[in-house]
Structures are given as structure tokens and as C-alpha cells.
Amino acid sequence: MTIGIKKVARPREMSFPESLYLVEIVKGLGVTMGHMLGNIVRQEGIKTIEYPEVRRRMPPRFRGKHRLMKRENGSPRCVACYCCATACPAKCITIVAGESPDPAVEKYPVRFDIDMLRCVFCGMCVEACPCDAIRMDTGWFTPPDDTREKLIFTIDMLLEK
Amino acid sequence: MPTLTINGMAVDVPQGTTILNAAKEVGVEIPHYCYHPMLSIAGNCRMCLVEVEKFPKLQTACSTVVTDGMIVRTETEKVRKAVTGVLELMLIHHPIDCPICDQAGECGLQNYYMKFGLHKSRYALEDKVHKKKVQDIGGQIVLDAERCILCSRCVRFLDEVTGTRELHFFDRGDHSEISIFPGRPLDNNYTGNLADICPVGALTSKDFRFKCRVWFLKGFDSICTGCSKGCNVDAHFKGDILYRLKPRWNDAVNQAWMCDFGRLTYKAMNEARLLTPIVRVEGARKAAAWGSLLPQVAYRLKEAAEKGGPDRVAVIASPQSSNEELYLLRRIATKLLGTRNLAFTHRVAGDGFADDFLIQPDKNPNSRGARLLGIPFGAAFDALVAAIAGGGIDALLLVGNVVGALSEEETAALLAKVPVVVQVGTNEGPVSKAATAVLPSASVAERGGTFTNHAGRVQRFRPGFPARGKAKNPIEILVELGNRLGAGWTFDGEASVFRALAETEAPFSGMTYESIGMFGQEI
Numbered sequence: 240m241t242i243g244i245k246k247v248a249r250p251r252e253m254s255f256p257e258s259l260y261l262v263e264i265v266k267g268l269g270v271t272m273g274h275m276l277g278n279i280v281r282q283e284g285i286k287t288i289e290y291p292e293v294r295r296r297m298p299p300r301f302r303g304k305h306r307l308m309k310r311e312n313g314s315p316r317c318v319a320c321y322c323c324a325t326a327c328p329a330k331c332i333t334i335v336a337g338e339s340p341d342p343a344v345e346k347y348p349v350r351f352d353i354d355m356l357r358c359v360f361c362g363m364c365v366e367a368c369p370c371d372a373i374r375m376d377t378g379w380f381t382p383p384d385d386t387r388e389k390l391i392f393t394i395d396m397l398l399e400k
Numbered sequence: 401m402p403t404l405t406i407n408g409m410a411v412d413v414p415q416g417t418t419i420l421n422a423a424k425e426v427g428v429e430i431p432h433y434c435y436h437p438m439l440s441i442a443g444n445c446r447m448c449l450v451e452v453e454k455f456p457k458l459q460t461a462c463s464t465v466v467t468d469g470m471i472v473r474t475e476t477e478k479v480r481k482a483v484t485g486v487l488e489l490m491l492i493h494h495p496i497d498c499p500i501c502d503q504a505g506e507c508g509l510q511n512y513y514m515k516f517g518l519h520k521s522r523y524a525l526e527d528k529v530h531k532k533k534v535q536d537i538g539g540q541i542v543l544d545a546e547r548c549i550l551c552s553r554c555v556r557f558l559d560e561v562t563g564t565r566e567l568h569f570f571d572r573g574d575h576s577e578i579s580i581f582p583g584r585p586l587d588n589n590y591t592g593n594l595a596d597i598c599p600v601g602a603l604t605s606k607d608f609r610f611k612c613r614v615w616f617l618k619g620f621d622s623i624c625t626g627c628s629k630g631c632n633v634d635a636h637f638k639g640d641i642l643y644r645l646k647p648r649w650n651d652a653v654n655q656a657w658m659c660d661f662g663r664l665t666y667k668a669m670n671e672a673r674l675l676t677p678i679v680r681v682e683g684a685r686k687a688a689a690w691g692s693l694l695p696q697v698a699y700r701l702k703e704a705a706e707k708g709g710p711d712r713v714a715v716i717a718s719p720q721s722s723n724e725e726l727y728l729l730r731r732i733a734t735k736l737l738g739t740r741n742l743a744f745t746h747r748v749a750g751d752g753f754a755d756d757f758l759i760q761p762d763k764n765p766n767s768r769g770a771r772l773l774g775i776p777f778g779a780a781f782d783a784l785v786a787a788i789a790g791g792g793i794d795a796l797l798l799v800g801n802v803v804g805a806l807s808e809e810e811t812a813a814l815l816a817k818v819p820v821v822v823q824v825g826t827n828e829g830p831v832s833k834a835a836t837a838v839l840p841s842a843s844v845a846e847r848g849g850t851f852t853n854h855a856g857r858v859q860r861f862r863p864g865f866p867a868r869g870k871a872k873n874p875i876e877i878l879v880e881l882g883n884r885l886g887a888g889w890t891f892d893g894e895a896s897v898f899r900a901l902a903e904t905e906a907p908f909s910g911m912t913y914e915s916i917g918m919f920g921q922e923i
């Protein structure tokens with residue numbers, strides 16, 4: 240493919256009425272008012288929602304905030320195999336493995352942090368997990384927060400969801 | 401010399417060579433489990449089957465000795481089918497614990513499954529025979545009997561190398577299981593090697609257990625600092641943390657093995673490290689900057705030598721230092737400070753345990769090097785300590801973390817007699833607590849150089865990663881110190897120091913880093 244050149248028109252000189260601004264402001268307000276009145280008359284047509292009280296239904300394969308699954312007895316299903324951390328392109332999963340008190344489990348995550356600020360929501364971690372221990376099916380975007388530390392999700396936060 | 405053809409390639413090999421080793425000569429890799437170059441041949445895993453013309457059945461390459469005119473094929477359909485079948489048989493009762501198995505990533509089963517297996521299991525999960533998992537069998541080893549493929553490498557190792565024979569096979573058929581006798585755990589100083597030779601995750605290291613996934617680790621060539629044998633090791637690290645040492649093959653030193661004590665020496669390079677220069681001001685320890693501390697230290701040493709005469713200054717060397725560092729230190733002591741008070745000792749706290757295999761009584765990697773470089777020891781060291789204790793020393797330059805075998809109290813009492821104690825050390829310890837100035841030094845993993853082992857073999861160790869914290873390569877520290885004392889050195893790094901050393905020191909004459917190479921060179 241050859242790369243073509245496209246000329247982009249520069250903003251033209253403003254005409255005299257435009258340069259007064261007043262007329263244009265009134266025109267703009269007209270558009271806003273028009274929408275407002277329209278919304279008052281036909282409320283069901285409003286596009287915005289009261290997030291997070293009201294949530295949109297997400298498509299089934301939407302990749303949202305992560306959660307860690309639990310076994311029947313409530314312990315994490317994750318066995319700290321590091322497959323997710325290995326697959327993660329953003330290197331945002333930090334795992335520290337330990338000896339589980341349950342000898343049938345052997346290995347479990349003492350720490351399991353996901354740095355949500357670095358996560359790119361690619362879903363590779365979910366793909367990589369051999370135990371179906373991590374899912375991204377909560378339907379939530381990462382909620383905003385006021386410090387970076389609060390957006391490093393720990394194992395307790397991830398198990399809660 | 402018999403000549404044979406392997407996959408159409410002709411090769412000449414000495415009489416008595418096996419097909420497996422002959423194939424290696426022409427770059428053909430034959431899969432194997434039970435074969436280990438340092439152990440006797442068992443021929444029980446059947447992974448190494450190959451087709452040999454005129455033989456009605458497939459032959460095990462590890463145990464079949466070549467004959468003249470033999471025609472071997474390793475890539476035929478018949479071989480592939482047999483090897484896949486062997487692998488499937490081994491995996492019938494295998495737990496496939498890979499997510500929690502420390503061997504994953506360097507596992508013989510995983511590797512060969514990807515190459516020759518890739519079959520779906522035809523065996524029902526509930527029919528698998530279960531065996532004892534997570535057994536602490538003593539030494540540095542955890543045993544998972546379920547993962548064992550019964551290759552008997554461990555049994556042969558304990559029989560032929562250590563002679564202690566703790567592991568045995570029990571039961572028959574599917575229920576065959578590797579184990580110790582009840583109440584008779586592994587009892588030798590070389591148990592860590594079992595984790596290395598076990599081709600699967602049946603025998604894994606207790607120390608490394610769950611610490612890190614092996615695919616995150618990087619390795620570099622190093623030398624064990626645990627004793628004067630100087631076992632060649634592969635040091636594995638991630639970031640600036642060491643995770644394990646593995647023996648590196650060197651027929652002239654440690655073959656394929658290393659001792660359990662040496663295997664854990666890496667810990668000192670991670671923990672309780674001196675990472676920032678420290679100066680003691682009116683009794684309190686304070687962090688200092690290199691830029692101000694080095695000139696200050698040099699000034700103090702010079703001042704003491706000028707005021708009371710050079711023999712009021714002393715230098716204690718360390719057999720933990722490389723040849724290059726010892727050479728610089730000796731020149732600082734004798735040429736620049738002009739003192740006769742220079743000595744080292746190989747003595748350390750502990751019993752100096754040794755055996756007739758690898759472990760040497762001298763627990764330092766470079767005592768031989770220090771002696772060859774003419775640094776006094778023994779009675780000279782005792783005399784120096786006596787001089788210090790008698791208050792005859794005004795300034796002391798001390799390399800290392802301890803003073804010989806002295807205890808913490810003895811060290812503190814001794815060093816309290818000297819107004820200026822400058823330490824070049826890697827770890828917190830009795831000396832760093834008492835020193836007036838601490839110059840933090842890079843560990844063996846963070847610097848390069850050479851050690852001379854007990855038998856006079858000069859071997860190189862290489863840096864794996866940059867010095868942690870504000871620590872510096874001791875060569876850099878000593879060169880800068882030397883220059884501040886008027887040396888005018890232009891050394892940049894260990895290689896240039898070694899060149900100078902090889903020129904002037906008779907035992908090392910003619911040696912270069914190239915001639916030392918991977919495996920070392922005898923004096």
C-alpha cells in the first residue's frame with residue numbers, strides 16, 4: 240500500500256458575526272436547551288445512566304475486574320503456579336507461594352496482588368490458569384480511587400468478589 | 401576405532417562407547433532418563449530405544465556398545481512409537497502436578513512429552529495408583545513418591561557416590577515406590593544433588609521449595625565460597641536476589657556434585673548485607689557518602705602511618721577475597737602504607753569438618769591464593785592480633801566480616817583497642833558493629849575475579865548482576881583508596897588487575913583469563 244497525502248483544511252477566517260461570539264453562544268445554548276427539553280418530554284430516551292447504582296448489562300465475554308475463585312471449604316482455588324504471572328504482558332501480578340496447612344493442597348498463594356493501574360485487561364491470566372482460579376467476569380470496571388496503593392488489589396480483595 | 405552410522409552420518413568413536421554417547425558426537429540427542437554420565441548404567445527406563453540394523457528388536461542406546469559397521473537409526477516410525485509408548489506408560493500413574501511441582505520448567509517428563517508424547521490420556525483418573533506425597537526424607541530433600549518414574553538414578557547415586565544407600569524401591573509393579581526405611585532418613589552431606597539428578601519432580605529441594613519458578617531465573621558461572629575445594633557452580637538469580645546454587649560440571653574439581661553446606665552459602669549474599677557506607681561519629685553509626693568517606697579513610701590511614709610510623713598501621717586480609725583483591729591489598733599495605741603488619745588467617749569459627757570427597761577443612765575459597773601472593777599467615781596473624789590487643793596499632797584496614805575465629809565479644813574487645821578501624825566487608829557481623837568506617841563491598845555474585853583452590857587451581861567467578869544498594873566492587877574501593885594514598889593506578893576492573901598480577905607474581909606467570917577459561921588452570 241502506498242501512503243497517500245491528505246490535505247487537511249485549516250480553520251478558515253471567522254466571519255464578522257462569528258467573531259462577535261454572541262450569536263454563536265446563543266446558537267449553542269439552543270442545541271443544549273433542545274436536548275434538555277427533549278429529555279423532559281421523553282425520559283425513556285435518555286442515554287446516560289446513574290452509574291454505579293445502575294449498571295449496564297455487559298456482554299458475556301466482557302473482561303472486567305478480576306476475582307479469585309474459592310474451593311468448597313472457602314480456601315482459594317489458586318495453587319500459586321505462577322502461570323498467570325508468567326502470561327501477563329503487563330507484569331502486574333505478584334505472587335508469593337507458601338506451604339499450605341492442608342497437605343492435600345500443598346501450595347497456596349500467601350500473597351496475590353494485581354496492580355490494577357498496570358493491568359491492560361487482556362485476559363491472558365484467565366486463559367493461562369490451569370485451575371480456573373482467576374476470572375474476570377465480575378462485570379465491573381476498575382473503580383476509581385484516590386491513591387495508587389488502594390488500586391493494588393490484594394488476595395483478600397480478590398477473593399471477596 | 402569402530403566406525404558406525406547414525407541417521408546416515410558416519411562417526412568414529414573409541415572402543416567401548418555406547419550408542420547414546422556416539423550419537424552425542426554427531427549432535428543427535430537420544431532421550432533418556434535413567435542414564436547419567438557420572439553413574440553406572442541401569443538401562444531400565446527404556447526411553448533411549450533406537451533401531452539398529454540386523455537386530456530384531458529395538459536396543460537401548462545407553463547400554464549398547466557400538467561395533468564396527470553398526471547402522472543406527474533414531475528417528476524411524478518404529479522408534480517414535482516405542483518412545484511414545486514408554487512415555488505413556490510412565491505417565492499412567494503420574495499425578496501431573498505441574499502447577500505445584502517445583503520441577504516444572506526443567507522436568508524430563510514435560511520436555512519429552514512435548515517432543516514425543518502429546519497424547520491424550522487413555523487412563524481413567526480414578527484408576528490412578530496413589531503414593532505418599534510431600535515426605536520430608538531428611539537432608540535437603542522432599543520426596544513425592546507419586547511423581548517418581550523409577551529410574552533409579554538416586555539409588556545409584558547413594559550407592560556409588562556417597563555409599564550411604566538410604567533410598568530403595570519397595571513393592572512391585574504399579575505399586576513400586578521409592579522410599580527410605582522407616583526412621584532412617586537421608587544421612588550424608590551431598591543430599592542436594594539428588595534434586596539435581598532426579599529427572600522429574602520426585603526429589604526436590606526443601607530450601608528452594610516454592611521460592612520461585614525456574615523459568616524466571618537467570619544463571620551465571622560462579623565458584624562456591626563454602627570451602628577451599630572451589631566447586632564450580634551455576635548461581636541462579638532473579639532481580640538481585642540469589643535463589644539457588646547448582647553444581648557446574650568440572651571433571652577436575654567437583655565432577656557434577658557439590659555439598660549441602662556449600663549449596664546454602666548463597667544466603668549470605670541475600671541477607672544481612674552491608675549496603676551503604678557507614679561512619680561512626682562519637683559512637684553512633686551514621687550513613688555516609690562514598691565521596692566523602694573514601695578520602696577521609698585514606699587520610700586517616702596516612703595520618704596514622706606518618707605520625708606513629710608505618711608499623712602503627714595494620715592490614716588484615718581475607719581468604720574470602722579474590723586473588724586480584726589480595727594483590728591490590730598487599731600493594732597498599734607494603735608499598736603505600738609501608739607497614740610490615742599484614743596478615744590473614746584461614747581459621748573460622750566452627751569445627752573445620754572435612755571428608756575425603758569434596759569438603760575441605762579450610763572453609764575459605766582462596767587461602768591458597770593469599771599464601772601464593774605472599775601474605776603472611778599463621779604465627780604472623782597471631783602476632784598481629786597480639787600487637788592490636790597490646791594497643792600497638794593506631795589504624796587498621798580490615799577486609800572481611802570476621803576476624804579469624806574470634807567471637808563477637810572478642811572481636812569487639814580487640815577492635816576497641818584501635819582508634820581507626822576501616823572495614824571492607826559484605827555482611828553485617830562482629831566487625832561491622834565495631835568498625836569506625838564500613839566500606840560495603842559487592843558479594844561474589846556481584847563481582848568478578850579468581851580464586852585459587854586448595855589444590856592450586858585458579859578458577860574464575862563472574863558477576864551475575866550489579867552490586868546491590870550502594871555497595872561497590874572491592875577492586876574499585878581498593879584502587880580508589882590506593883590512588884588516594886598516591887599509587888597512581890589505572891586499573892579498571894578485575895581483568896586489568898589480573899594482567900598486572902600475572903606479570904609480577906611468579907606462581908601466576910603466563911596466566912590469562914582466557915587460559916583459565918571455564919574450568920580453571922593449575923598453578
Ligand code: SF4
Binds near residue numbers: 332359
Ligand atoms: S488481564 Fe492481562 S494485564 Fe491484567 S492481570 Fe490479567 S494478564 Fe495481566
Ligand code: SF4
Binds near residue numbers: 319371
Ligand atoms: S494461574 Fe491460576 S492457579 Fe496459577 S497462580 Fe494464577 S490464579 Fe493461581
Ligand code: SF4
Binds near residue numbers: 507510
Ligand atoms: S514431575 Fe514433571 S510432569 Fe510430573 S508434576 Fe512435576 S513438572 Fe509435572
Ligand code: SF4
Binds near residue numbers: 547548550551552
Ligand atoms: S526419585 Fe527421581 S531419581 Fe529416584 S528413581 Fe524416582 S525418578 Fe529416578
Ligand code: FES
Binds near residue numbers: 435448
Ligand atoms: S536411558 Fe537407556 S534405558 Fe534409561
